[in-house]
Amino acid sequence: MYTRTLKRSWIWGSLVMAVIFSGCVSPGPEVQHEKDVLPYNHDLLMGILWQQNSGEYSALCYQAFNAGKAYMASLPSGEKRAVVLDIDETLLDNSKYAAWMVTTGNPWGSDTWEAWCNAREADAIPGSLDFARSLREQGIELFYVSNRPGSTAESTIENLQHLGFPLADPDHVFLQEHTSDKNPRLERIRSLGYDIVLLAGDSLEDFDSTTRKWTNQERREWAGAGRESLGAYRIVLPNAVYGTFESAIVPNYYGLSLQEKAQARLEKIKAWKPSQLNP
Ligand SMILES: [Mg+2]
Numbered sequence: 001m002y003t004r005t006l007k008r009s010w011i012w013g014s015l016v017m018a019v020i021f022s023g024c025v026s027p028g029p030e031v032q033h034e035k036d037v038l039p040y041n042h043d044l045l046m047g048i049l050w051q052q053n054s055g056e057y058s059a060l061c062y063q064a065f066n067a068g069k070a071y072m073a074s075l076p077s078g079e080k081r082a083v084v085l086d087i088d089e090t091l092l093d094n095s096k097y098a099a100w101m102v103t104t105g106n107p108w109g110s111d112t113w114e115a116w117c118n119a120r121e122a123d124a125i126p127g128s129l130d131f132a133r134s135l136r137e138q139g140i141e142l143f144y145v146s147n148r149p150g151s152t153a154e155s156t157i158e159n160l161q162h163l164g165f166p167l168a169d170p171d172h173v174f175l176q177e178h179t180s181d182k183n184p185r186l187e188r189i190r191s192l193g194y195d196i197v198l199l200a201g202d203s204l205e206d207f208d209s210t211t212r213k214w215t216n217q218e219r220r221e222w223a224g225a226g227r228e229s230l231g232a233y234r235i236v237l238p239n240a241v242y243g244t245f246e247s248a249i250v251p252n253y254y255g256l257s258l259q260e261k262a263q264a265r266l267e268k269i270k271a272w273k274p275s276q277l278n279p
Pocket of ligand 1: 086087088089090201202203
């Protein structure tokens with residue numbers, strides 16, 4: 001049954017392999033055969049390898065959460081303080097799902113992504129559990145705001161609870177409802193009387209939803225303009241496997257074929273053109 005579901009997914013499902021793992025199904029051409037997808041999934045390989053194996057990835061995660069702790073320690077105490085935490089690639093490591101795409105040739109699909117979420121097998125990002133627990137010990141309210149589909153709420157909460165994340169319950173876990181824009185959910189938290197004193201995420205949209213439709217040049221400028229808030233009010237986790245940075249390389253990226261996407265990625269990198277070396 002599951003095999004049949006997966007088979008159906010790469011015939012009928014969304015064929016954008018690197019769409020943000022957020023429940024957003026992107027339009028794209030149909031791919032009929034696994035061999036059509038497999039080479040393009042391999043663009044994910046180094047990012048997954050880095051996330052799952054490197055000490056540098058772990059170090060960057062610890063560094064991000066250490067910055068968050070230092071910033072929190074610098075704040076004056078206050079009533080009803082809240083921290084908003086993204087889930088995927090901020091608290092939960094989904095690289096096994098991406099690795100499944102690489103090893104099987106399956107594209108990203110909303111049904112297989114949901115199956116992964118419902119498997120509750122995501123591990124904790126290095127340092128994330130300690131960060132969440134330390135905040136809770138200080139009396140900080142935690143809200144988990146994610147663009148996982150709402151249909152995965154029970155599984156996502158159980159995954160977080162199993163790992164030991166505090167306050168992982170329906171009152172504190174806000175998944176995607178009608179929009180991927182997190183602002184309405186942040187406003188709901190504020191309407192409960194909470195002062196959001198820190199946000200943590202792996203995507204610029206976790207901090208400013210308007211960046212979703214921006215070019216990468218504009219996204220870099222956003223980062224530069226807001227540099228003082230980074231490692232302070234905004235804690236950014238590394239994610240080299242997926243993100244809006246990919247679709248932002250060219251307009252209408254999700255309307256391109258797999259081959260066109262691959263070509264667009266290749267054309268976007270800046271290569272050295274040596275004049276002194278033999279070809
Ligand atoms: Mg995320």
